Amino acid sequence: SNPITANSQDTFTYELLPSVGDLIISEVCGDGVDGSNSNDNGSMEIYNTTSNTLSLANVQARYYNSNPGAPTQTVDLSGTIAPGGYIIITQNETNFNATYAPITADFSGSSFYFNGGDDGVDIYDTSTRAGILDSFNDNGTGASPWTWNDDNVFERTSTGDGALSGSWTENTIGYGTPGADNENPLPVTLSSFTAQYVSGNLTLHWTTQSETNNSGWNIYRSISDNFDEANKINSELIEGFGTTTIPHNYSYQDLSEYIPGSTYWYWLESKEYDGSNEVYSSISIDIPENNLNPPDLSDVYGLFQNYPNPFNPSTEISFCMDRDVFVTLTVYNLKGRKVNTIFQSNVKAKTINKIIWDGKDEAGNNVSSGIYMYMLKTDNETYLRKMLLSK
Numbered sequence: 001s002n003p004i005t006a007n008s009q010d011t012f013t014y015e016l017l018p019s020v021g022d023l024i025i026s027e028v029c030g031d032g033v034d035g036s037n038s039n040d041n042g043s044m045e046i047y048n049t050t051s052n053t054l055s056l057a058n059v060q061a062r063y064y065n066s067n068p069g070a071p072t073q074t075v076d077l078s079g080t081i082a083p084g085g086y087i088i089i090t091q092n093e094t095n096f097n098a099t100y101a102p103i104t105a106d107f108s109g110s111s112f113y114f115n116g117g118d119d120g121v122d123i124y125d126t127s128t129r130a131g132i133l134d135s136f137n138d139n140g141t142g143a144s145p146w147t148w149n150d151d152n153v154f155e156r157t158s159t160g161d162g163a164l165s166g167s168w169t170e171n172t173i174g175y176g177t178p179g180a181d182n183e184n185p186l187p188v189t190l191s192s193f194t195a196q197y198v199s200g201n202l203t204l205h206w207t208t209q210s211e212t213n214n215s216g217w218n219i220y221r222s223i224s225d226n227f228d229e230a231n232k233i234n235s236e237l238i239e240g241f242g243t244t245t246i247p248h249n250y251s252y253q254d255l256s257e258y259i260p261g262s263t264y265w266y267w268l269e270s271k272e273y274d275g276s277n278e279v280y281s282s283i284s285i286d287i288p289e290n291n292l293n294p295p296d297l298s299d300v301y302g303l304f305q306n307y308p309n310p311f312n313p314s315t316e317i318s319f320c321m322d323r324d325v326f327v328t329l330t331v332y333n334l335k336g337r338k339v340n341t342i343f344q345s346n347v348k349a350k351t352i353n354k355i356i357w358d359g360k361d362e363a364g365n366n367v368s369s370g371i372y373m374y375m376l377k378t379d380n381e382t383y384l385r386k387m388l389l390s391k
Contacts, residue, residue, distance in 0.1 A: 018054045019379065021246035023047070023081070023123055024134045025162055029176040030150030031091070031114045034099055040092035041099045042114020042150065044121050044136065045178050048081045049243040055080055058127040061089045063112045064120040064137070073111035074124075084213075084242065084273075086179050089121075090114075103179040116150035120163075135163045188212055188270050188278065191247070195266060195285035201305055202254045202285065206268060209247050214240035218269040219252060225265045225282055236336050236373070237271065238384060249381040251302050262287050301350075303376040303383035306357075310388040313366070314358045317342075317374055317387075323349045325378045331357060332373045339367060359389055 024047055031042035044061065048054055056077040065072040081087055087106040090096040091113060096105045113119065120137030136154065138145035146165040148154065153176035154168045161167060189209040196203050204219060216237035220230035233256050241248050258264060264287065268280045301322040306315045317329065329343035340362045343355045357374075361367055369391045376383040 016050075016052050016054055017057075017127065018048075018059065018125065018133060020131070020133055021244055021380075022050050022054060022133070023059070024049055024156060025121065025123060025136045026086070026156045027176055027178060028121065028136050028154040028168075029114065029178060030116055030148070030152055032116075032149075032151040033153055033175050039095045039099075040113075041090060041095040042112070043088050043090040043096060043105065043176075043178050044112075044114070046081070046087045046089070046123060047243070048083060048085050050083060050241070053080050053082055056087075058125055059133070060124045060126055061107065061109070061112075062122050062124055063109060064122075065111070065113065066118060073109045075107050075109040075112070077107060088178050099175070100178055114150060116148050118145045118147055120145065135161075136168070137165075138163045188214055190268065190270075190280055193266075193268055193280065193283050195283055197285060197287060198300060202258065202264075202287070203302070204252045204254065204266060205302075206250050207247055208241075208244075208250075210244060211241050211248070211270075212243050213272045213274070214242060215271045215273045216240040217250065218271065219254075220267040220269065220279075221254065221256065222265050223262065225284065227267055227279065227282070230265070230267060235334055239382070240270065247380060251381075251383040253305065253385045255386050258287055260287055303374070303385055305385060306374070306387045310390040312359070312389060312391050314356055315387060315389075317355045317357060318352055319355075319376050319383070320352045321347055321349060321378070325349075328377050329355055330375050330377070332375065333367075334371055334373070338362075339372065 025044055026047040027045040029043045031040060034041065056079055059077045061075045061077060062071040063073045075089060077087070089107045089109065089112060090105040091108060091110060093105045093108045118137065120135065122135035123133040125131055125133055137148070148170070153171040153174060155171065156162065156167060157169045188211050191207050191209045193206040196205065216239045218232050218237065219234050220227065221233050222230035233254055234252065238250065238252060263284055265282045265284045267282050270278050301320050304318045306317045308315060321327065324346065326346050327343070328341060330341045331339040333339055340360065342357050347353050359367055367389065369389050371386055371388055373384060373386050
């Protein structure tokens with residue numbers, strides 16, 4: 001189980017166990033970047049891509065002096081890593097700290113040489129979900145090792161497998177930036193953005209291959225392909241996945257009024273934690289004249305509109321996934337505060353799941369009338385819809 005610590009304001013801090021994509025090796029500095037390859041101050045930087053504090057209790061850093069092959073040395077990590085935080089592993093902490101002051105190393109391994117060649121490192125989970133969380137250069141995984149120079153710095157710039165050289169940029173000058181953002185951070189890569197009209201419901205779907213400091217999303221709609229005439233349709237920011245190197249799927253239902261027989265254009269805007277933004281190219285969808293013959297729903301997956309809606313005092317929420325997966329279904333108010341987690345379990349693929357929400361919060365109290373959001377989350381998907389409780 002994950003430890004939970006409560007404070008006097010009845011909020012909770014969770015120390016979660018990392019999954020693949022949560023912790024990544026974001027930078028590797030060779031021992032010779034400072035002009036000397038004998039002071040043992042090379043390093044690897046591990047970055048927490050999530051918005052959660054992650055436990056390092058079952059995590060190891062492993063060094064490979066020859067790849068592929070067995071680890072030369074394993075260092076057991078401990079403690080936690082903060083959201084968007086870094087930890088640094090080096091061979092000689094004293095020499096590293098002297099070179100990179102005021103940055104200090106968190107862990108050290110006497111055989112973590114960082115002296116180039118075909119050496120490599122990885123992050124390994126020793127729990128019941130044992131496996132490699134991320135890697136730099138091949139470590140026996142089957143990828144092809146490459147030869148690297150210990151005078152250089154490698155920065156992660158791709159969502160691809162870290163065991164492959166194509167996932168990194170090699171810098172021949174500079175000491176690197178251990179403990180801080182890379183000079184060439186991973187981009188937010190949007191791989192798809194589509195709209196779907198089914199049984200009178202218009203839903204937007206999008207997928208990212210990677211995200212960097214992504215606080216969340218806004219959606220804009222217009223009756224013309226002109227962003228200056230578009231209006232934002234989501235009342236609250238749709239939560240992003242921060243920084244991640246694995247794909248994530250999103251879904252959002254447009255509950256705005258629309259006219260049958262019309263065409264609408266939609267834009268996605270990503271918002272970073274520092275307030276900067278990026279607006280992506282528009283998509284359009286034609287609304288049919290009527291909905292007398294809705295399409296077959298047998299191959300539609302995701303989170304469906306609750307029924308009845310509006311409702312009082314209870315409503316049924318249904319969803320269907322295209323794979324066996326662990327899901328969490330949570331109700332929020334319009335301020336984004338959690339009202340109640342009403343379902344949390346593994347579900348089977350291609351099975352319609354029906355969950356009843358009785359209009360109560362986690363303490364069993366009836367909630368007031370108003371608009372509520374319900375969110376379905378998996379390991380890499382987020383679906384969000386709205387419903388109206390009317391008393």
